[in-house]
Amino acid sequence: MRTRLLILGSTGSIGTQALDVVAHVNRMHEAGASPIGFDVVGLAAGRNAELLGAQARQFGVRDVACVGDAGSKDGADGGRACDSGALAGLRREGVRVRDGADAAAALVREVECDVVLAAIVGIAGLSSTLEAVERGRTVALANKETLVAGGELVTTACARTGAKLLPVDSEHAALFQALLAATRDPGLAPPMNLEGRTGEGACGLDRVTLTASGGPFRTWSKEQIARATPQEALNHPTWRMGAKVTIDSASLMNKGLEVIEAHWLFGLSAERIGVLVHPQSIVHAMAHLRDGSVVMACAKPDMRTPIQQALTWPMCLDGCGRTLGAADLSRLEFSPPDLERFPCLGLAYRALTMGGGAGAVLNAANEEAVGAFLKGADGRGANGSPRFGEIAELVSAALDRAAGANVGAGTLEEIDAADRLGREVVREMLGVRAR
Secondary structure (H helix, E strand, C coil): CEEEEEEECCCCHHHHHHHHHHHHHHHHHHCCCCCCEEEEEEEEECCCHHHHHHHHHHHCCCEEEECCHHHCCCCCCCCCCCCHHHHHHHHHCCCEEEECCCHHHHHHHHCCCCEEEECCCCHHHHHHHHHHHHCCCEEEECCHHHHHHHHHHHHHHHHHHCCCEEECCHHHHHHHHHHHHHHCCCCCCCCCCCCCCCCHHHCCEEEEEEEECCCCCCCCCHHHHHCCCHHHHCCCCCCCCCHHHHHHHHHCHHHHHHHHHHHHHHCCCHHHEEEEECCCCCEEEEEEECCCCEEEEECCCCCHHHHHHHHHCCCCCCCCCCCCCHHHHCCCCCECCCCCCCHHHHHHHHHHHHCCCHHHHHHHHHHHHHHHHHHCCCCCCHHHCCCHHHHHHHHHHHHHHHHCCCCCCCCHHHHHHHHHHHHHHHHHHHHHHHC
16 A cells, blocks of 8 residues: 655755655555555755755656745745756756745645645644645644644635644644543544533543653743753753754644644643643653553654654554663653743643634744844844743733734634734834834
8 A cells, every 4th residue: 555645845854854755655665564655745945945855766756846044934034046056956856846925735735645644834834734624635734833724724624625734743643642542532533522522432631741851941040041042942851853843842832732733633722731841852742641540652752653653554563763761750740830940831732722823823923033043143132033931922012912913813814914913013013022
């Protein structure tokens, strides 16, 4: 059996590791050790056309898209375009190349596939993911901003088309595994509605917990965190990720975005989604049952494991990620998050409670603030860039504005309007500072 796979965001951290998984599964398939293999039928990248071309040649891909930074709305990229020379070289080799802001969505519309891995960072990934859902594709979802900003729109479309959203985030992938064990229902697949689920399959689920490593500032004081430089914020102790995700992990905004994502994937209210700081990054999620027992999902901090789980679902094959051993379980620490030092997590809960377009506003303001922070050479607020501690202040101001603006999120137009509002608030505030 061959699975036709399309990868959006192939040159990023998730995309390159996904291709490692593809190569691993295909080797097993050729050796008769796996019932499935992958045909990579399409690749989409940001601006790294050279790596995109190398990937297309390695996997025999004939359809690609290069979005360029203009396709990303976050402030970190600077609007740089794809390398036109590299794209011309691909075209000479007979590869069908799409470029421009709509290129990834066009790739999804025009190339037949079974599974779409959605790994374009930021709100830029929403339109192409929605295209896949509208066509009833199975989506391996690594782009959390899609559900943070457009959860209502995307899950409504899933209900209409039957599309599945298989989580690639390590925490949500682990929570999916824990919920399958807790509910004893192998037919479950996100998006699901556990809040309203009744009967034998509900199996007494009480609440769930996502874990956070705590990032590089787990033991820092509030004053130290406020003055952190981009270099310090990018020095994550456990994971190696792209710059935007790493900064979000340092502020715990990444965990806040994951709380909102969990709400849309599993249909649970904010009150039933908790967070614990767990620096070892071994336990990724927990399902708490009403009888007092807890189902934990554990794994080494290696993204290839959740990527493979999503791409090969509902099968479980020999993995290419690092294997968890008994010694890894000898010391596990958990503590509640400190919202005084890490206010971004609390802001995400606030946005989820507000509903409507608040998630899109939160996401946009955070993208804009993080982009501006990364542009500051020393993180000390030079040239109008925010200090690390001011990221939360900027996002909070955007949510304040949203509270009086009645923003919605039921259509792409409403999401775009909420996104613009969040960015405008941050730009206004940073503009005042620069003057």
